[in-house]
Amino acid sequence: MPLAVVHHPAYCAEIPADHRFPMNKFRRLAEVLVEEGIVAAGSYRQPAPAPAEWVSRAHERAYVDQVFAAAVPSGIAREIGLPMSEAVGFRARCAPAGTVLTAMLALENGIACNTAGGSHHARRAHGAGFCVFNDVAVAIRVLMADGAIRRAMVVDLDVHQGDGTAEILAGTPSVFTLSMHARRNYPVRKVASTLDIALEDGLGDAAYLDELRRALPQALQSFRPDIVFYNAGVDPHGDDRLGRLALSDEGLEARERFVIATVRRAGIPLAGVIGGGYLEDINRLARRHAILHRVAAEFA
């Protein structure tokens, strides 16, 4: 069966061309997946933009309304690091809806991937670090309210700590948050996940994969979630602008294969989101994000 992949054209919102956030990677990734034959042309699953009621399950209503109305206070906009226009606000409604849809498709088919998502720095009351709404936290809350899942695990392998996810889901014993990240990287003040694995700068493929092999199977076995949300950020790569680790493309591929195989062999559905990745070369960056979808397709 072909891998179910979720995409919305609004994932790539208009921002100034010289902006440091690589917005065009979302458009290019959707093209690359078709070029590589992972997704048949015209077969992307497109979400409807999330209503405020969904987003408010993970965020304060006042902040949700500010984003929807393109009226985010300048201090918060600065912390997010994106121009909080109507287009960026609309994008922020589509990404969590995409992760909700991805999770529903994963529950149905065993595995599905978004072409965005992993906005793990967004807190309950405000966004931060290029993250407006926390799509994974929204999806977990929406699916739980719906009765579709009772227990969820977040496996966050973006190189930055999943502080927003940890904050929003703290005190929810039915959610296990795992963050493996570079200790010295953003955010300066980290928020405790259920399990944090803080790595030293310059860590390469072998040592990184060892850490993952030590942690993931055991966490899965003891917690037994109904679904895993996998944040496959590619910013642990050695040439990433914002990473501090030293993984290669082959290391990332081995990582995706290990995570997906471990989760799927345990009979647990996996919803993949792309997370961070920062390169000037958008084509190379999009191809790097596509590793997730290419490996996931082996398990579809």
Ligand SMILES: [Zn+2]
């Ligand atoms: Zn990151």
